[in-house]
Amino acid sequence: MKERYPLVYTMKIFKVVFSIVLVIYMCISIYGVYKPLPEGISVNGDNHNVSNVEFLNDLTYQKDGRIVHEQEIFDRIYNMIDEAEEFILVDAFLFNDEYVRQKAQIVSDEMSTNAESGTYPNISEQLTNHLILKKQQQPDIEIVFITDEINTLYGSYSSRFIEELIENDVKVVYTDMTKLRDSNPIYSGFWRSFVQWFGTSDQGWITNPFSLDSPDVSLRSYLELVNFKANHRKVVLTEKEAIVSSANPHDPSGYHSNIAFVVKGGILQDIYEAERAVAKLSGLELANRKFTDIEKGDIKAKLITEGEIGKEILQNILDTSTGDEIKLGVFYLSDRKIIESLAEAAEKGVKIQMILDPNKDAFGRKKNGIPNRQVASELLNKGKGNIEVRWYDTQGEQYHSKFLIINKKHETIVTGGSANFTRRNIRDYNLEMNIQFIIPHGQALEIEMNSYFSKIWNNEEGQYTVEYKKYQDDSKWKKVLYRVQEFTGLSTF
Numbered sequence: 001m002k003e004r005y006p007l008v009y010t011m012k013i014f015k016v017v018f019s020i021v022l023v024i025y026m027c028i029s030i031y032g033v034y035k036p037l038p039e040g041i042s043v044n045g046d047n048h049n050v051s052n053v054e055f056l057n058d059l060t061y062q063k064d065g066r067i068v069h070e071q072e073i074f075d076r077i078y079n080m081i082d083e084a085e086e087f088i089l090v091d092a093f094l095f096n097d098e099y100v101r102q103k104a105q106i107v108s109d110e111m112s113t114n115a116e117s118g119t120y121p122n123i124s125e126q127l128t129n130h131l132i133l134k135k136q137q138q139p140d141i142e143i144v145f146i147t148d149e150i151n152t153l154y155g156s157y158s159s160r161f162i163e164e165l166i167e168n169d170v171k172v173v174y175t176d177m178t179k180l181r182d183s184n185p186i187y188s189g190f191w192r193s194f195v196q197w198f199g200t201s202d203q204g205w206i207t208n209p210f211s212l213d214s215p216d217v218s219l220r221s222y223l224e225l226v227n228f229k230a231n232h233r234k235v236v237l238t239e240k241e242a243i244v245s246s247a248n249p250h251d252p253s254g255y256h257s258n259i260a261f262v263v264k265g266g267i268l269q270d271i272y273e274a275e276r277a278v279a280k281l282s283g284l285e286l287a288n289r290k291f292t293d294i295e296k297g298d299i300k301a302k303l304i305t306e307g308e309i310g311k312e313i314l315q316n317i318l319d320t321s322t323g324d325e326i327k328l329g330v331f332y333l334s335d336r337k338i339i340e341s342l343a344e345a346a347e348k349g350v351k352i353q354m355i356l357d358p359n360k361d362a363f364g365r366k367k368n369g370i371p372n373r374q375v376a377s378e379l380l381n382k383g384k385g386n387i388e389v390r391w392y393d394t395q396g397e398q399y400h401s402k403f404l405i406i407n408k409k410h411e412t413i414v415t416g417g418s419a420n421f422t423r424r425n426i427r428d429y430n431l432e433m434n435i436q437f438i439i440p441h442g443q444a445l446e447i448e449m450n451s452y453f454s455k456i457w458n459n460e461e462g463q464y465t466v467e468y469k470k471y472q473d474d475s476k477w478k479k480v481l482y483r484v485q486e487f488t489g490l491s492t493f
Helices: 004-034 073-083 101-111 123-137 160-167 185-195 219-225 267-281 307-318 336-347 372-382 444-457 476-488
Strands: 048-050 054-063 066-070 087-092 142-147 171-174 234-238 242-245 258-263 299-305 325-330 351-356 387-392 402-407 411-417 433-440 465-467
Touching (some): 048 267, 073 234, 073 242, 073 258, 087 123, 087 267, 185 219, 242 267, 258 433, 336 351, 351 444, 372 387, 372 476, 411 444, 433 444
Parallel strands (some): 325 351
Antiparallel strands (some): 054 258, 087 234
8 A cells, every 4th residue: 555655746847747747838829829910011102192103923834735934033133233322121931953853854854944044043043143243343332131940941051142141241030939829729739838948950961951961950940930920021121122032042943933012111110110020020220221212103102911811811801892893813722711701702792713733743842732622612612703723734844833812893903922822921910011102003013923823724835724513522521621721830831
């Protein structure tokens, strides 16, 4: 009998300790979802009257049995850098040349027409060289480069491009994502409670998830990768103009189809302040800068970031009425509020056309179609014949654009930038940046956006999209899996 007492006592201690740990985990998980955002994050800016907005797009498509790559976004970015005189700021999510080269060789051999067989465009190297050359030519120019730690696999190794920037006096900022909210509290509670306190070793021993040719990584790096937090912005800003884009300076993303907007005037101040806030939460104080508002015009442009993107998109869809048109093109569509609002708009008689990525390719790896195929199936069932879906006909690359067009009676509303239409992207978890335009009918930007959509929807002068049936997937199991992943945040979308 005496031997039982130590065992009972030990079990009581275990239960108490377990209960304390569980309470700590739950409290940290809940706080991580709702904690206050840092100052300057989740911005809904003022409307600025502008006239000279450039719409840019990269497209990969088939024509006459061959793959064609039309790319203009990064050429425009290089031109911006070359013409800058005082200041350059780049905020880029993916910035590396790492990919599964053996599989990508096969994909690229099938796709290559405008590039040397077996390679992707060396975007990361070109961007690095342009910035370094600019600094060498104009030593007094301030260049700031903000990025995400995913490019070093969260500290497991150094990035050669980033090291070259640092060596040439470019201010490099790795975004401190610990200050932001957590999109997957089930895991993030564990991460914040028990893992984040330990440093990352540069003596990795686990195969790099991006490339066998890249350095091995530590277990802690893998654990942070699964935390699914990102500075997902894609911005280039100078004292003269800015590009807000869906395109990453990332070699294996080089043939993705993307969109971008070039803006000038007073909205540059809002973009700078939004980027200044990211630098500040990451430990770098940027100087006060004043941008001259010399733009005048009939188009209203405003900056929206993080959760404000979701609020604006949702309200714009809800405000539609019979006779309006909604056109969207996105890499990921999964946010439940947006999906419900699209179904509601269709019930009112709004005509909706969606171009979606089939979610089948990711840098040489195959994907299972979640979430887009499941969302498309749901919306077609609820749309009362007012919703149409076409898939971008990807050939190893991705339809990586993120935009919404709403054609109303007297104006067109356009939203585009870095944000996918997912909970993580538009509900104050990731760092994101979009621009919203309100455009009177007949303006060049309105005509360009609708013409772009029409071209790829109708396969004008090339094969861009395919009918819904090609990737139709009504699997109930995958629908359940998508809903669980979207709700919990335990996913990459």
